[in-house]
Amino acid sequence: MGREIIVDRESWTLELGSGMTMNPHSIKTGVQGIINYLVKKEILTLPNYSLKRKHITLVYRRNIRSYYAPTGGMIQNRLSLRNQVKKGDKLYEILSFNKQGNLPEIINIYAEKDGFIFDVSTNCSVNQGDYVLDICSPNID
Incomplete structure (x- = not known):
């Protein structure tokens, strides 16, 4: 108690679909996002890997x-x-x-x-x- 805790890594929730069903596209997109994250943070090194960018639309x-x-x-x-x-x-x-x-x-x-x-x-x-x-x-x- 009273000491500062520094957390330097974000957390991820991998969506596999919705409800009782799994969606292969959601799984592929989620895994790709985690790989991108690990490469960007230099936790994972993959030769000749380029970060995949995906357009998302944010809504209110x-x-x-x-x-x-x-x-x-x-x-x-x-x-x-x-x-x-x-x-x-x-x-x-x-x-x-x-x-x-x-x-x-x-x-x-x-x-x-x-x-x-x-x-x-x-x-x-x-x-x-x-x-x-x-x-x-x-x-x-």
């Missing part, structure tokens, strides 16, 4: 709109990551099994603003209020 959190299931059911026809959407485009459907004994109904969920699909959940079965996806509008402040 306020430009991300999360969509949640208005009712329980099964997600169908969900748009995939990076799909461009316009306000009013259908994002996904919920096949809702009601508790009154009526036939199941399809509930369509539409985009409230322009953007692109920024993140999606991995589960196709949802309860009311469960997260489904995010839309990002990067050029809006």
